[in-house]
Amino acid sequence: MAGSTAKTARNLIFVATLALGLSACFRPLYGPTASGAPLSAVLASIQVEPARTAQGQERLGHYLRSELVFDLDGSGTPTEKKYRLSLAASETVQTPIVSSITGRAEAATLVGTASYKVQTLAGDRTITEGVAQGTATYDRSSQRFASLRAARDAEIRLAKLLSDQIKTRVAAILATQP
Numbered sequence: 001m002a003g004s005t006a007k008t009a010r011n012l013i014f015v016a017t018l019a020l021g022l023s024a025c026f027r028p029l030y031g032p033t034a035s036g037a038p039l040s041a042v043l044a045s046i047q048v049e050p051a052r053t054a055q056g057q058e059r060l061g062h063y064l065r066s067e068l069v070f071d072l073d074g075s076g077t078p079t080e081k082k083y084r085l086s087l088a089a090s091e092t093v094q095t096p097i098v099s100s101i102t103g104r105a106e107a108a109t110l111v112g113t114a115s116y117k118v119q120t121l122a123g124d125r126t127i128t129e130g131v132a133q134g135t136a137t138y139d140r141s142s143q144r145f146a147s148l149r150a151a152r153d154a155e156i157r158l159a160k161l162l163s164d165q166i167k168t169r170v171a172a173i174l175a176t177q178p
Contacts, residue, residue, distance in 0.1 A: 033175045042174050043167070044073035045080060047121065051087035051114070059152070061089045063159035064114060071167045081121055085170070088115040091158065095140075102142075108151070110136045112158045116166050118173070128173040132165035134158055 033039050048068045051061030064087060073079065091112045095105035117129040138154040140147045 033177065035178050039171060039175055041079070042082075042177075043171060044075065045082040046072050046085050046118065046170070047081040047083065048072065048085045049087065051089045053089050057089070057091055060091050060112060060155050060159060061087070063156055064089050064162055067159050067163035068166060071163050072170075083127060083174075084119050084121055084123065085166075086117045086119070089113070089162070091155070104142070105140050107137060107139050108154075110138070110151075110154045110158050112136070112162055114162045114166065116170075118170055127177065128170060130166075130169055132162045132169070134161035134165065136161065 033042055035042075048065055051065050053061035068085065068087075072085075089112065091110055094109045094111060095107070096109065097107045098105050112134050114132045115129070116132065118127040119125065120127070136154040136158040138150040140150065
């Protein structure tokens with residue numbers, strides 16, 4: 001019994017020492033960046049360009065840009081821009097559930113993709129680039145307006161989801177930039 005207690009205490013001390021040593025390896029995402037500037041100030045220095053979209057999908061591009069402008073610099077105060085964020089967005093609609101009685105889709109899934117690239121304002125250096133993907137579902141109704149409103153709400157949710165992904169990825173990279 002005493003040997004078991006000593007072994008447990010030794011294991012706890014080992015785990016605590018390991019956790020303490022590894023805690024120095026992590027940097028809080030929203031703390032100061034490697035350059036010493038607050039991350040919120042660095043994110044506010046990103047100029048968000050209008051998203052390129054296919055004809056008929058402009059609304060997703062508008063919602064995505066609006067969400068990113070608010071997420072990156074929701075303060076509304078003018079700041080000097082150092083970076084440019086370019087976007088290209090697309091969406092498709094999938095209708096996996098079709099009523100056997102009416103032959104109409106009862107639900108739909110919006111599948112969205114947003115390619116992004118962060119460059120210096122002069123365009124001479126690419127900081128990061130990537131692709132964010134997401135889905136949003138909605139129910140379709142026999143009432144036309146209800147279906148249109150549900151589809152629009154799904155587009156807004158999809159834009160928020162893509163915006164969150166892009167902001168998190170960009171913040172993680174810019175936090176390490178000198």
